[in-house]
Amino acid sequence: MPTIVYRRNKCIGCNYCTEQAPEFWRMSKKDGKSVLLNSIEKKGFWTLRIRDEETDINERAATACPVKVIEVR
């Protein structure tokens, strides 16, 4: 099962991941950084297990990220 790993503290709030995969990503109105919906945080790493068919759009989000804080493993 693929997993998205997101280092949220490094996010610069550019909005690209939410454009690529809006079902998974949303901009926080509170701190201006992106939120990986339904993810779990551990030591600054936010993770979410996804289905195989959800990999593509999240990889697109990872590629679009200018500071490379999104990874699909």
Add this chain to the structure above:
Amino acid sequence: MSPSIELLSPAGNFESLTAAVQGGADAVYFGVDQLNMRARATMNFTLQDLSAIAEQCHASNVRAYLTLNTIVYDHDLSLIKTILQQAKASCIDAVIAADQAVLAYASSIQMPVHISTQANISNIEAIKFYAHFADVMVLARELSLKQVKTICDEIQQQQIYGPSGRLVKIEVFAHGALCMAVSGKCYLSLHSHNASANRGACIQNCRHKYRVTDIEEDVELEIDNEYIMSSKDLKTIDFLDELIASGVSVLKIEGRGRSPEYVKTVTSCYHEAIDACAEGIFSEEKIFEWTNRLREVYNRDFWGGYYLGQKMGEWSNASGSKATTKKIYLGKGKHYYSKTQIAEFEIEAYQLHVGDRILVTGPTTGAVETTISSLHINDSGAAEFATKGDRCAFPLECAIRPSDKLYKIVNANQ
């Protein structure tokens, strides 16, 4: 009679902040979190640092300006309000802004605003427009000295006042990196790597080498320098008297991504130069000496920017720095014996010799340089050198802390 000039230095972290104060800055500027033009840098301050920054600056009679000058999206608005409220509560002196959302909210809470170079102010009508919001305005970096002077003269002539009731002050860039885009409004990094310079994520690919090929004719154009987009760094110290005479009030040094010793060296050179202008002792010999010192720290070679008119071919011809010196990490701080003014370090790499020129950096220490006059190692007495694993002690006038780093400064080609 020239009015007093404010020297504004960059602070990317506490090391550089302390170094700027040591160098003689009248004010410093810095960013917090992701909404600043150096968001990619890992060492940005956070909101929680604002009070400590203001306290440290004000204790040394230095003003503290917060940069909040990126492009702003709807999802940033709440963060902007939080940052501005926190800045106001922490007694930060002003915020440097370009987006209207930031100007409007800062004005609504009576937070003083300076207009960033990102707003690209290039004429007197723009000054009049922004005078509703700001007392200090940074001009576009592409104006000539004559254009800068015209704007300064017109502010006097037309009596253009800012919100404080005082005449609008003009700030210009005096030293540091320039880029090929108009006042930093660049799209190159966004085009090639989806990393917007205007959100502080520039990957600086303009500093790479490029080939220019005419695809229709399939010929590679002959260019004498492959760094066709990488500008040399701005240096105005050669004509600082003229720049000051144009009527500007604030001289800004670029470089929130630069090291503390860079900040200290550049700040102290310009501080001395401003004083020399005021005292009427600005001279060729001094310019020569300052230039040598400026060449020792990071630079892409220098030119006078656009102040003296457009010059062709002022492009860097190498990647990275052309600094004449480099620093080598030796070890970390251990203890400072304040009565005897002896600093103790542990050497973790290379060797330290008597006669070496050293640099100590740290958040409270800033950037301190000296030459080793004598050396003691491992409590076993005087020695000529200390090597990896040794604890060494030497006289140093300034106190050091356990978090401090010790470097040796050597010739760049060594």
